[in-house]
Amino acid sequence: MNLKNSVGLVTGASQGLGKAFAEALLKKEAKVVLCDINHTQGAITKAEFDQKYGPGQSTFITCDVTSQSQLKDLFTKTVRKFGKLDILCNNAGINNENCWEKTISVNLMALIQASYLALEHMRCDHGGKGGSIVNVASMSSFLPAAHAPAYTASKFGVLGFTRSIAEASRLGHYGIRINALCPSFVNTCLLDTINHEETLGMFHQFKDTAKHLIDSVGILDPSVVVDGFLQLIEDDSLNGAAMKITMSKGIHFENMI
Numbered sequence: 017m018n019l020k021n022s023v024g025l026v027t028g029a030s031q032g033l034g035k036a037f038a039e040a041l042l043k044k045e046a047k048v049v050l051c052d053i054n055h056t057q058g059a060i061t062k063a064e065f066d067q068k069y070g071p072g073q074s075t076f077i078t079c080d081v082t083s084q085s086q087l088k089d090l091f092t093k094t095v096r097k098f099g100k101l102d103i104l105c106n107n108a109g110i111n112n113e114n115c116w117e118k119t120i121s122v123n124l125m126a127l128i129q130a131s132y133l134a135l136e137h138m139r140c141d142h143g144g145k146g147g148s149i150v151n152v153a154s155m156s157s158f159l160p161a162a163h164a165p166a167y168t169a170s171k172f173g174v175l176g177f178t179r180s181i182a183e184a185s186r187l188g189h190y191g192i193r194i195n196a197l198c199p200s201f202v203n204t205c206l207l208d209t210i211n212h213e214e215t216l217g218m219f220h221q222f223k224d225t226a227k228h229l230i231d232s233v234g235i236l237d238p239s240v241v242v243d244g245f246l247q248l249i250e251d252d253s254l255n256g257a258a259m260k261i262t263m264s265k266g267i268h269f270e271n272m273i
């Protein structure tokens with residue numbers, strides 16, 4: 017896909033990886049809708065992007081992705097603002113084992129809901145023009161993590177959903193490529209959740225195991241994850257892929273049978 021003049025929607029775009037993905041699209045001259053529940057940080061990010069890329073290139077919409085009505089409005093407003101939708105990046109995510117239902121709700125249920133809304137707008141077999149969806153999963157989609165069982169379950173779910181809906185898209189001729197981005201630890205605020213009992217809950221006792229794991233595998237810079245994100249969107253041959261990104265191997269793919 018050529019990104020120039022395309023329209024992308026990134027959830028959880030106020031900070032961290034979502035902000036980096038949104039900026040990568042802007043650098044490629046795409047128009048971008050930034051969505052986040054954190055409107056204070058969202059306004060700061062939008063102002064920064066306006067300065068760098070011009071005010072017409074992006075828009076910020078406050079949205080809690082777990083609200084079905086807000087999510088529906090988000091897609092309607094995106095198409096009203098920029099006339100179409102070509103790319104969805106389901107990035108919004110939390111790690112909260114104390115409120116594990118919320119973790120499943122943000123990381124998995126909202127991602128499924130947003131993907132279905134995107135399909136409605138983009139499906140070639142329903143009058144749309146096709147497109148690309150990147151679902152932000154994790155290395156947690158493959159490995160057990162004693163400090164984060166619900167988070168891990170959500171990311172296993174993201175991978176299973178992504179591979180299945182990608183297959184549905186292929187068989188149903190939706191014209192939409194759907195792929196999973198599975199980075200190891202990345203240098204963002206999310207990593208700090210392992211330091212706090214209010215987020216790890218009863219699994220806080222395993223925080224040192226998590227810290228040792230981080231020390232041994234290292235922490236990725238968001239820029240490496242951005243490279244993978246762009247590859248998933250720009251390479252038209254990729255559908256149903258699970259792109260892993262680690263410090264030791266860089267960008268590589270999980271071989272699915």
Ligand SMILES: NC(=O)c1ccc[n+]([C@@H]2O[C@H](COP(=O)([O-])OP(=O)(O)OC[C@H]3O[C@@H](n4cnc5c(N)ncnc54)[C@H](O)[C@@H]3O)[C@@H](O)[C@H]2O)c1
Nearest residue numbers: 028032033053054080081107108109154201202204205206
């Ligand atoms: N940081 C890592 O080590 C790492 C590794 C693998 C995968 N991931 C995934 O990357 C994605 C981005 O995380 P990050 O590391 O940039 O963390 P982050 O905490 O910096 O950013 C997450 C963003 O999501 C937003 N968000 C949270 N709940 C929301 C909701 N209900 N509605 C809308 N927005 C909401 C937050 O306000 C925040 O801006 C997540 O899906 C995360 O699971 C992160």
